[in-house]
Amino acid sequence: xxxxxxxxxxxxxxxxxxxxxxxxxxxxxxxxxxxxxxxxxxxxxxxxxxxxxxxxxxxxxxxxxxxxxxxxxxxxxxxxxxxxxxxxxxxxxxxxxxxxxxxxxxxxxxxxxxxxxxxxxxxxxxxxxxxxxxxxxxxxxxxxxxxxxxxxxxxxxxxxxxxxxxxxxxxxxxxxxxxxxxxxxxxxxxxxxxxxxxxxxxxxxxxxxxxxxxxxxxxxxxxxxxxxxxxxxxxxxxxxxxxxxxxxxxxxxxxxxxxxxxxxxxxxxxxxxxxxxxxxxxxxxxxxxxxxxxxxxxxxxxxxxxxxxxxxxxxxxxxxxxxxxxxxxxxxxxxxxxxxxxxxxxxxxxxxxxxxxxxxxxxxxxxxxxxxxxxxxxxxxxxxxxxxxxxxxxxxxxxxxxxxxxxxxxxxxxxxxxxxxxxxxxxxxxxxxxxxxxxxxxxxxxxxxxx
Amino acid sequence: xxxxxxxxxxxxxxxxxxxxxxxxxxxxxxxxxxxxxxxxxxxxxxxxxxxxxxxxxxxxxxxxxxxxxxxxxxxxxxxxxxxxxxxxxxxxxxxxxxxxxxxxxxxxxxxxxxxxxxxxxxxxxxxxxxxxxxxxxxxxxxxxxxxxxxxxxxxxxxxxxxxxxxxxxxxxxxxxxxxxxxxxxxxxxxxxxxxxxxxxxxxxxxxxxxxxx
Numbered sequence: 034x035x036x037x038x039x040x041x042x043x044x045x046x047x048x049x050x051x052x053x054x055x056x057x058x059x060x061x062x063x064x065x066x067x068x069x070x071x072x073x074x075x076x077x078x079x080x081x082x083x084x085x086x087x088x089x090x091x092x093x094x095x096x097x098x099x100x101x102x103x104x105x106x107x108x109x110x111x112x113x114x115x116x117x118x119x120x121x122x123x124x125x126x127x128x129x130x131x132x133x134x135x136x137x138x139x140x141x142x143x144x145x146x147x148x149x150x151x152x153x154x155x156x157x158x159x160x161x162x163x164x165x166x167x168x169x170x171x172x173x174x175x176x177x178x179x180x181x182x183x184x185x186x187x188x189x190x191x192x193x194x195x196x197x198x199x200x201x202x203x204x205x206x207x208x209x210x211x212x213x214x215x216x217x218x219x220x221x222x223x224x225x226x227x228x229x230x231x232x233x234x235x236x237x238x239x240x241x242x243x244x245x246x247x248x249x250x251x252x253x254x255x256x257x258x259x260x261x262x263x264x265x266x267x268x269x270x271x272x273x274x275x276x277x278x279x280x281x282x283x284x285x286x287x288x289x290x291x292x293x294x295x296x297x298x299x300x301x302x303x304x305x306x307x308x309x310x311x312x313x314x315x316x317x318x319x320x321x322x323x324x325x326x327x328x329x330x331x332x333x334x335x336x337x338x339x340x341x342x343x344x345x346x347x348x349x350x351x352x353x354x355x356x357x358x359x360x361x362x363x364x365x366x367x368x369x370x371x372x373x374x375x376x377x378x379x380x381x382x383x384x385x386x387x388x389x390x391x392x393x394x395x396x397x398x399x400x401x402x403x404x405x406x407x408x409x410x411x412x413x414x415x416x417x418x419x420x421x422x423x424x425x426x427x428x429x430x431x432x433x434x435x436x437x438x439x440x441x442x443x444x445x446x447x448x449x450x451x452x453x454x455x456x457x458x459x460x461x462x463x464x465x466x467x468x469x470x471x472x473x474x475x476x477x478x479x480x481x482x483x484x
Numbered sequence: 485x486x487x488x489x490x491x492x493x494x495x496x497x498x499x500x501x502x503x504x505x506x507x508x509x510x511x512x513x514x515x516x517x518x519x520x521x522x523x524x525x526x527x528x529x530x531x532x533x534x535x536x537x538x539x540x541x542x543x544x545x546x547x548x549x550x551x552x553x554x555x556x557x558x559x560x561x562x563x564x565x566x567x568x569x570x571x572x573x574x575x576x577x578x579x580x581x582x583x584x585x586x587x588x589x590x591x592x593x594x595x596x597x598x599x600x601x602x603x604x605x606x607x608x609x610x611x612x613x614x615x616x617x618x619x620x621x622x623x624x625x626x627x628x629x630x631x632x633x634x635x636x637x638x639x640x641x642x643x644x645x646x647x648x649x650x651x652x653x654x655x656x657x658x659x660x661x662x663x664x665x666x667x668x669x670x671x672x673x674x675x676x677x678x679x680x681x682x683x684x685x686x687x688x689x690x691x692x693x694x695x696x697x
Contacts, residue, residue, distance in 0.1 A: 152553070155504060156525050256503075256553045257527045302555045342562050347528035355527075400546065403531040 042070050049073060056080065056087045065371040066423055068364050068416075075272040078265065081370040082288040096280070103283035104175075110247050111240065112177045149246050149254050150239075151187055156259040157239045161359060166267060167235040173279050174232035175240070182229070183239055238266055241286045245293070252293075255300040260354035262289045264362055295375060299350050314349060315341035318380050325384055329391055337399045344406035348383050349376075356386075361415040368419050372426075381422040388421070389413050492535060492544045495655050497648075498564045500588045501573035502581040503552030506607040509638035510573065511549045514648055519639050526551045529563050538652050545648065564592060568655045569601045571647065574622075576606040576635065577614045582622065589629050601654040602631035605647060610637040 041064065048061045058080055069077045079085040086095055160167045227233070241262060246254040265288055269281035277284075293300075304310035319341045323330040333339045348356060352375075353365060365382060372378035387394070390410065394402050499507040508526050512518050515532050529550045535542055548563040550556070564570055570592055572585040585604060592602065604626040606617065619635065626633035634650055636643040 152503070159525070255555045256525045256551070300555065302558060305558045340562060342559055343529070343531070346559075350527065400531075400533045407528075407530055 041067070045070065045073055045077075049076065051089070054089050056089065058087050062371040062373065066368050067419060069367045069371075072273065074363070074367065075269050075274075075277055077367070078268060078370055079284060079288060082265075082291045084284060084288050084291065096284075099287055100280055100283040103286055106244050106248065106286075107175055107178050107240065110244055111181055111183070146247070147187060150183060150243055152256070153239055153242045153246070153254050153259070154184055154187060156256055157235045157242065160235055160238060160259055160263045161267075164359060166271070167233070167238070167263070169234060170231050171234050171237055171270065173281070174230060175237070175282065176230055178240060179232045179236075180229050182227075182236075183243060184236065234266070234270065237270075237282050238262060241266070241282060241289065244286065245290065248290075249293075249297075252297055252300055257351050258293070258300065260351045261292060261296075264354065264359060264366065265289055265292070267359065268363060296350075296352070311346065311350060312342075314376070315345050318345050318349065318383065321380065322384060322387065326388065326391070329387065329394060332395055333402060337402060339399070339402060339406070343403065345383055348386075349379055352379055353382065356409045357415065358411065364415055365419065368423070377426065378422070381425045382418060385418050385421040385425060386413070389418065492542045493659075494544045494546055495569060495652065495659075496546045496548070496567045497569040497571065497651060497655075498548045498550060498567045499571045499573060500550055500560065500564065500585070500592075501552060501571075501605075502575075502578075502584040503554075505552065505573050505575040505578070505581045506638050507549050507552060507573050510571075510605070510607060510636065510644060510647070511547060513638045513641055513644045515547075517641070519641070525553070527553075527556060529559065534648075536648060536652060538649055538656060541656070543652060543656065545652065560588075560591070561595065564596065564600075567596070567600050568659065569603065569651045570596075571603045571605050571651065572631070573605045573607055574617070575608050576617050576622075577608055577611045579616045582606075582617045586625070589631065593629070598630070601651055601658055602626075602629070603647065603651045603654070604631045604633050606633075606635040608637060608639070609635050609642055610640040 045061065045064045048057055048064060061077065062081065065077055065081075076085075080087070084099070085092055157167075238259065242254055242258060245258070245262075246252075262285065266281060266285040269285050269288075270278055272278040272281070298304050298309045299311040299314065301310070305312050307313070319330070319334055322334070334341075352369060354362060356362075357365060369375050369378050369382075386409065390405055390413070393405060397405060499511060501507055503525070508530070509519060511530075511532055512520060515534055526549060529548050532547045532549065533544060534547070535544050537543075548567075550560060550563050570588075572588050574581040574585050576582075589602065589604075592600065604622060606619070606622055623633045632650060632654060634643065634647050636647055638644060
């Protein structure tokens with residue numbers, strides 16, 4: 034490790050020292066914008082996602098409250114939902130005493146809930162297939178909820194309402210499970226054959242998303258949320274400090290909820306066409322590209338009519354979750370979470386990503402460019418992307434000077450920071466990342482040993 | 485429509501249908517001859533190209549595989565606008581997915597006004613034992629809306645290539661009809677062998693690249 038790397042890590046550590054009763058989050062965010070060392074990442078993410086307060090003396094109380102609150106949610110919404118729904122139905126009946134809506138209401142709502150659950154189930158089973166982590170048992174199952182086994186609930190329902198044509202969704206889900214259990218390449222235990230007090234990591238994610246959908250009825254669950262919660266849970270659950278890892282589920286839930294509060298508009302269909310929905314966000318991104326790199330914009334957006342919906346929609350909606358391998362993504366998210374304007378940070382990264390493949394895009398035809406944009410090359414150095422994105426955000430070139438230069442000059446000015454600072458920062462980041470990569474390799478290897 | 489990498493005419497085809505009916509699986513089977521039980525859910529339409537030769541003529545297909553979940557339906561028009569073909573895919577074991585394609589057909593008829601070839605596709609024939617939609621019912625429906633009909637299984641690789649051949653033949657026939665009509669209507673164009681939908685290699689260099697949508 035170079036002196037610079039050590040300096041930076043020491044700096045981050047010093048900001049988090051126990052004697053600092055109030056953590057200077059402003060300085061910490063700045064220090065973390067090129068990446069966070071593995072050992073400090075879970076703590077830093079909790080701070081950046083406003084789960085932990087800056088005042089360290091309050092941590093104990095806050096954590097105890099939040100974690101107890103989450104345990105209550107699990108108990109009330111999953112372990113004994115009947116009681117709660119009965120209370121709810123009772124309230125309805127007292128208002129409308131005429132009919133007896135009790136049975137119908139609860140059946141319909143359970144049907145709707147199960148549809149959401151089926152959707153979640155389908156998506157979490159295939160979470161980050163490049164690593165085995167989500168297919169492994171957690172050391173910290175939520176015992177009472179594990180006995181319930183949400184996935185089983187869907188297949189059980191299928192048997193109960195077999196005559197109902199609306200139960201087709203469940204049919205499909207159970208047939209998928211069968212297929213998986215038969216596939217030799219995917220050593221996944223079905224929900225049925227597993228120890229009732231064990232849980233796989235994807236089942237923990239399933240529970241969190243299901244609770245989120247119940248607590249946030251205006252959004253429920255939309256495909257893609259799984260890609261946002263997955264990496265956060267991975268970081269918390271693989272924390273070497275067991276005291277923290279033990280509470281990965283509750284802590285992830287609240288951090289995810291906080292992250293969603295910032296990006297949820299992108300997931301709400303009703304807002305798609307409004308001034309806060311995803312469409313305006315991606316259209317603005319293309320406007321930004323037009324200013325930043327007119328030649329590239331002209332080529333892909335005007336000549337080839339590549340619309341932002343074709344690629345940057347997913348980039349921004351999923352905060353790049355599907356564009357990079359998990360270790361790369363986690364490092365990028367260090368910068369994204371550390372930033373106080375996360376949307377702007379993600380967009381800057383997207384601009385740099387385009388710039389990194391600029392020459393190929395300018396030479397490529399529509400088909401080649403679509404493939405490039407939808408399957409971003411994995412040989413691009415994430416450390417470089419982060420440094421350039423940082424520079425782009427902190428010394429934005431004025432629009433006027435950008436326009437007065439020729440297209441290629443513009444991109445040089447906007448994107449190329451001093452090569453010296455670039456190399457130094459690149460060193461630092463790759464040091465951080467080696468840790469993450471090693472840990473992931475460990476998981477993969479363990480899996481190989483088992484099989 | 486975008487001029488392709490080669491001199492073959494290019495047709496744009498969009499795959500539509502409810503979530504999990506197998507749109508991505510059909511495409512994966514067609515392009516890479518693979519099947520993946522754990523295929524990622526599609527949140528953003530994905531793009532693929534493939535060349536095929538029909539009746540001795542090579543064409544290139546630009547295929548858009550769209551997202552199935554309700555939330556992402558508002559993005560549909562971006563992909564089907566300017567398409568020469570649309571596959572309306574449902575799962576033969578799922579009544580609701582069949583009802584959903586009726587909505588898509590109505591929408592396409594309103595917007596594309598008969599300019600595109602529609603192919604109704606019943607996927608998952610490997611699950612025939614739990615079939616909910618009878619072939620005759622679906623065929624009758626397809627006929628009633630002027631669409632073609634086919635069944636397939638992406639999992640067992642049954643009739644996947646045939647789907648794309650069927651729709652391509654129909655698109656080519658439609659393109660030459662349009663071309664004939666145009667030649668009749670406009671004498672100026674009579675010397676050009678270009679058609680509305682099919683771009684000619686001699687023009688791709690000189691003319692600005694054609695739009696995809």
